[in-house]
Amino acid sequence: MASGQPAPPSGNSAALTQLLIERIDAIGPIRFSEYVAEALYNPDFGFYATGGRAGRRGDFITSAEVGPLFGLCIGRYLDKVWSELGQPSEFVVIEAGAGPGTLARSVLAGAPACLPALRYMAVEISAGQRELHPQGIESVAALPADGAVHVVLANELLDNLPFDIVERTADGWSEVHVDAVDGALVETLLGNKNSSALFPSTSPLGARVPVIDAAREWCDQVVDRVDSGRVLVLDYASPTSVIVEEPEGNWVRTYRANERGVDPLLAAGSQDITTQIPVEQLRSVAGHLLTVRSQAELLGDLGIDELVAEGKTIWAERAHLGDLEAMKARSRVSEAETLLDPDGLGGFIAFEWRVPK
Ligand SMILES: C[S@@+](CC[C@H](N)C(=O)[O-])C[C@H]1O[C@@H](n2cnc3c(N)ncnc32)[C@H](O)[C@@H]1O
Structure with a gap:
């Protein structure tokens, strides 16, 4: 124990x-x-x-809490799926076990291409945490029983x-x-x-x-719930x-x-x-299990290196200003190290199901 x-x-x-x-x-x-x-x-x-x-003022640190870089990567993931689906005019993303809404906040702040179409629903069982959710998303206590769903995301829900x-x-x-x-x-x-x-x-x-x-x-249920799209869970x-x-x-x-x-x-x-x-x-979940890869591989596929390089360029241009944008750009380097650490968050596993099967 x-x-x-x-x-x-x-x-x-x-x-x-x-x-x-x-x-x-x-x-x-x-x-x-x-x-x-x-x-x-x-x-x-x-x-x-x-x-x-x-x-940081809570009880444990997740990838979402490391900083905004994880949300930038997930924004790229959403853009990829949105494009594959033919850029639907309403793109419904459910984040389950959303905690205080930190991932949602980073995704929105990163302004992915799908943003004008994005309907982001954060499902969180704890009322206290739902109160912390940002504006611009729908905050609910349980998975909606009906309505179109394109993507279900869950970071560190399953272990809980x-x-x-x-x-x-x-x-x-x-x-x-x-x-x-x-x-x-x-x-x-x-x-x-x-x-x-x-x-x-x-x-x-x-x-x-x-x-x-x-x-x-739970995975069976959400794979079944998505009409056409993806389920991505990391843990x-x-x-x-x-x-x-x-x-x-x-x-x-x-x-x-x-x-x-x-x-x-x-x-x-x-x-x-x-x-x-x-x-x-989780292999027995009744869907088409597309990939089982490490978080480091997933983020690599989503172009985290490019985002870090971009951060270094912004820092070089704005360091003399010392403003928030410059600081955020610089912190991408250390955030990436933490998110990709094979003995830590980078070693987490990303399970991805494609729907329809
Ligand atoms: C470990 S936290 C992860 C929070 C967030 N996803 C992150 O990465 O920072 C798991 C969260 O899932 C929530 N949770 C647990 N069971 C749930 C359920 N059935 N529906 C919605 N949320 C749930 C918990 O209240 C908790 O906030």
Whole structure:
């Protein structure tokens, strides 16, 4: 589990822990995914309902939060798809799990060619974060049920959707559940997960793997929702064979105030809980999986080098002015380094589905 000093739950966390203990006392151990759903999204005490968010003044830094360069690249991606679709007069883009709207803000500020046609909808479950969304977009709590959609984007959403964990036992793969013992939440293994085809049969006893059913179902849903266009999701992901070899604390990660948090069961609601995405589990999404490439490859294909070169030129021309435009241009160099770092954000995986299949 995640590193850090265990601290007894307090405030909201104590209240949520107590609520879960009462539920478990009444109905028995709950699945790990149910625990994650409550810890992150309980409407009164969940991490995202009580102010958790991306950003330098938030809890974790994403590509969107590194600076505007990521949004400039995504703007180029949108232009590419818009052109491929014959430049529709209304181009509907849904960004799911949009957080405080930072990516949307950068896309709009970058003024892509598709901007006059762009209808950008930001879907964010947390009301507090929706309030931070910029003007010029539509801000909604859930995916719209109908209407044309050309592109669905999601950056670091899937790792945040409730997931389960299975452990290899002598009888197969058992599911981690959450029980209540002596006033504390503890893990217990129950049942057998009958999808062992997804897990390496050679795994030693005690090996663990995340099961991302909610993330896979979400991808199925959005691929189905797009009429003609693309779904692009970016997240930290690895082959199951890599995940299964690593200690769980390396792939179930918790964050708060831009630092790693504590064990997921110790601070319900006061920290983010995320999982590395096992690549194979998204391959079964019922669409035409076009590409699986690293974020560095995706951004390279979108011309990030050109944008950095352009930034250097602007800086050379405007450095003597020292104005905001000059500073922004100069910062493209360091932003690109961060976004392309193979051991960091550059190593994230971009899954792209083409619709229709
Ligand atoms: C890790 S943050 C990423 C934020 C942003 N995409 C970024 O890259 O900075 C994940 C966001 O997804 C939101 N979220 C989780 N489940 C959601 C759902 N089912 N629908 C919409 N938003 C959701 C969370 O509230 C959170 O703001």
